[in-house]
Amino acid sequence: MIKDTLTTLPQYLLPQHTLSRLMSRLTHSKNVAWKNFFIRQIVRHYGVNMDEALEPNIEAYPSFNHFFTRELKPGIRPLTSVPNAIACPADGAVSQAGQITAGTIFQAKGKSFTAVDLLGGSAERAAPFQDGVFSTIYLSPKDYHRLHMPLTGTLREMVHIPGRLFSVNAATANVVPGLFARNERVAAIFDTEAGPMALVLVGAIFVSSVETVWHGVVTPPTVSSVQSWRYDDNAPTLQIGEEMGRFNMGSTIIVLFGKDRAAWAEDLAAGKSVRLGEMIGKKL
Structure with missing residues (x-):
């Protein structure tokens, strides 16, 4: 709990909306070198399964945000058929x-x-x-x-x-x-x-x-x-x-x-x- 508190307290001081606006600009950037680097880092660090994506080629995404909101292949998440x-x-x-x-x-x-x-x-x-x-x-x-x-x-x-x-x-x-x-x-x-x-x-x-x-x-x-x-x-x-x-x-x-x-x-x-x-x- 102490670790959680120490990690969280600095967030009270951060300019949260300003940082989010900056991140939005970065994630919508269409700079090819930047967006490809950013996508690769996220895929590698978090273990994103690109085999599930409708477009598995990270270089095909116009921006990082297009990758982040990517579509899945049809049928990859079947809808439950259980009644009610x-x-x-x-x-x-x-x-x-x-x-x-x-x-x-x-x-x-x-x-x-x-x-x-x-x-x-x-x-x-x-x-x-x-x-x-x-x-x-x-x-x-x-x-x-x-x-x-x-x-x-x-x-x-x-x-x-x-x-x-x-x-x-x-x-x-x-x-x-x-x-x-x-x-x-x-x-x-x-x-x-x-x-x-x-x-x-x-x-x-x-x-x-x-x-x-x-x-x-x-x-x-x-x-x-x-x-x-x-x-x-x-x-x-x-x-x-x-x-x-x-x-x-x-x-x-x-x-x-x-x-x-x-x-x-x-x-x-x-x-x-x-x-x-x-x-x-x-x-x-």
Whole structure:
């Protein structure tokens, strides 16, 4: 814990948004020598499996960000066929999963945050998830960084919530109170057969860019107050397994369901590696 604290404390002093803007410029650079060097370093250091990529040749990517948000080969992540299954929205590792107790979501030992804070301070927006369930999935730099639908859903609202850009790794989650409700994030709320479902895309240091398939890039720019978009007319409906958004650099997605609407698989617990499309729970 002391090591985690010493690693995390300097982040309070860093110009987080400035560093993220600088990283965005670097990752979108089309300088051939730079982007090829950067991609090779990430592939080598993190063990990225390029055999799964639709384009395995790193030199074919126009920029590092094109590589980072790369498509996978068709069929490489089969969608679960289990009846009533909730599909995993991303490749990654479970940070936490469990019950939303009295509106509170568990983050790490001794730390939690509220659904109200996570969803931008609106008690009305958070009410459908009271005493429901949540799962938090962390995407590492080696992972596929597109996000997909756990269930078929019709978009009701999207919310852009400003905040800090702390790292979202396990060490920082152990130290920073209310981490996921402090970082900048985009929440998309869908109507599904299991009732309301929230997908919260949490930004992090060097990861301030989030985009969705219906809107495009939501952030940057960052904002000074909560912004929301309602989709009461001509709302898009996305099928289970369909792409819904992506991180330009990696971060965390949090999935919320309401009370008695969904149940997670028994083995969905902190530290478990998960893959896009596999069953992580069932709708009730």
